[in-house]
Amino acid sequence: MTDIADQSVSTAAATTGRSLLQRGEHAKRRAASETRFRMLGLVAVMIGILAVVGLLASILSNGVSSFFQTYVTVDIYLNPAKLDKTGNRDPEALQKVTTFAYAPLISAAVEKLIETHGIEIEGLKPKDAAKIISKEAPASVRNYVLAHPSKIGETVKFDLLADGRVDGYYKGRVTMDSAKLDRNISPERLELADKLKHAGVLKTRFNWSFFTAPDASDTRPEAAGLGVAILGSAYMMIIVLVLSLPLGVAASIYLEEFAVQNFFTDIIEVNIANLAAVPSIVFGILGLAIFINFAGLPQSAPIVGGLVLTLMTLPTIIIATRAALKAVPPSIREAALGVGASKMQATFHHVLPLAMPGILTGTIIGLAQALGETAPLLLIGMVAFVREFPGAPPEGFFDPASALPVQVYNWTTRGDPAFVERASGAIIVLLVFLIIMNGLAIMLRRRFERRW
């Protein structure tokens, strides 16, 4: 054996004039080009990873702080002379007392708070001291009084939001130096906040209301939350799921299993592929023209958003479903038909269950895409300031609502720097939802996928 091997080596060496064990010019070039390609691939992956890490790091460093919020505990005397002049706790009369009447009560309470803790700060006007409390506070106190009219005349403990700048001070966004230049805060007020923190009445804690509270206007970033946006996005996802899954699956089953191949189905196929590539803003224009102007559906409503996103998601689901159906081997269909099943029975009893994991994966990925979509919503009035929670479905589908990506866009355009933090926080929430959905898709695929 060795002779033969030796012989062949020597003949090969003879033809090229070199030993096979030594690298020739050509082999060297091939090896070098392979190393180059590997390096390039590695660099490409590294750039990708760096971009993701950079993006995540900047979002996290900006946004994690939005999950925490500073609160001040204040005892407020609910002065009957101010809140209920008639004295008979008539709900209608109480309703007439606006938040403007509540603001002085909070000022008085803050003054008292400073007094009881023996805090003295040079140059701090009593009028300014109350400004460390959010402008949202009168509204929350008023809501409490309207819900508990019997408490008027008593002193009640409230956990009130601190002003956005005071909150920013504990998050590093505001410093003593910047406070000197800032019209909306003064170093004296920050000093007061520090002393209140020391006294234990000012605390920073987890901010649940970021997930439940509605949006707030530009003067009170500390109160702004994602409640309406999360609900609006959830409503839209329900509509997209309910409409696009049955429509998409029915269309693909028909095209894949029943339809005859002819010119007509070819055109449909090309169109579906084209639709999947249409820029999403086009669907927004379509939605405005058809659903709002023609069908008369309300503006800013999740129903219109859901319908528009359904149109956008349908091609994704159809393409994924058809791929899943194609992946089921024909032997399964033939076996079913062979034992006497009708075409419909073969499809629904055998092919569809086997294709289900693929269909669900496609659907979830389509939904995730729809969840992050902003452009079409711009045209149907969902990029708006919405504070009112939409009602329970199905009527709630017609109430105005916001959506998560839209809320991010909205907050980045606001003047107050505190909204930057909010926007990053909203991005984190959106990313978490997307990761959960994609994770679910991967899990379904892993668990139920069958190989033949």
Next chain:
Amino acid sequence: MKFKHLAGVAAGALLLAAAGQAQARDQIQIKGSSTVLPYASIVAEAFGENFDFPTPVVEGGGSGAGRKALCEGVGENTIDIADSSSRIKQSDIDNCKANGVNEIQEVRIGYDGIVFASDINGPSFAFTPADWFNALAAEVVVDGKIVANPNKSWHDVKADLPDQEILAFIPGTKHGTREVFDIKVLEDGCKESGALEAFVAAKGEKDGEKMCLNLRTDGVSVDIDGDYTETLARLDANKHAIGVFGLSFYQNNTDKLQVATMNGITPSVETVASGEYPVSRPLFFYVKNAHLDVIPGLQEYIEFFVSDDMAGPDGPLAAYGLVPDPELAATQEKVKNRVPMGPLN
């Protein structure tokens, strides 16, 4: 079986969609200028807190888009109020008339100052409109001759300005703010510097006036089509630039920006209100009168907007940067009596 259920649900959803059309709208819908948007949302928020009506929905999109949507027709799927940072145009009114929107109320809510601000650590500036014209115009007059703008630094424009490279971020042409910048800064500066006369003498009245608004295209003047947050971000990256902002935006970012004076006047709510600070404009909203008794709370909302509690000198709008209207009482009276606007004068 599963699919029959799903199909049933889908059909049900479509039926509901049809049924929903009959549902009456109970919240006010507002759209328009992004300059008015913060004020409108502050009022909407307070309105929702204090009244038994739902909080109005406020959308941005620009003054022109808002007026166009207002004039789309009468009915629940059209908006009730258009916010606008410039006065309504005859073309809008004609469009309204053509679509059956006959009575519109014009409500002036106050004034907005436009300020010129630079990085807080840089040198401070004292401008006149003529400086801006000489810095940004495509052609200027030097020694009586019309030449392409040779100025590179602010120092070249006027000797007592700092020796800093000229770079200006000005609002793009789709913004209402740009209109004010054109009229109150460039046109006035053109007149002041005497360039207008030279232009008119050279090119005739019409073309001469147009030349005042021709900006140089060598990258010194940059149009910002986004909002003020974009201008601020650009300014952050180019510390030697000067940006054009709304007064309220500046007041929320006084720790990052320093403001330039114009004709020696520092912009503030007071100096704009008194008319001393020259670069300002009125802000409006337009109400569709046909909706007044149809959409619940609409009359209450507009009365609340112009009430002393909100739009007055001590109200939250002034605190945010709106310059209160000295004739607010007259506006309140007009709103109460639902006086529609007359023809444009």
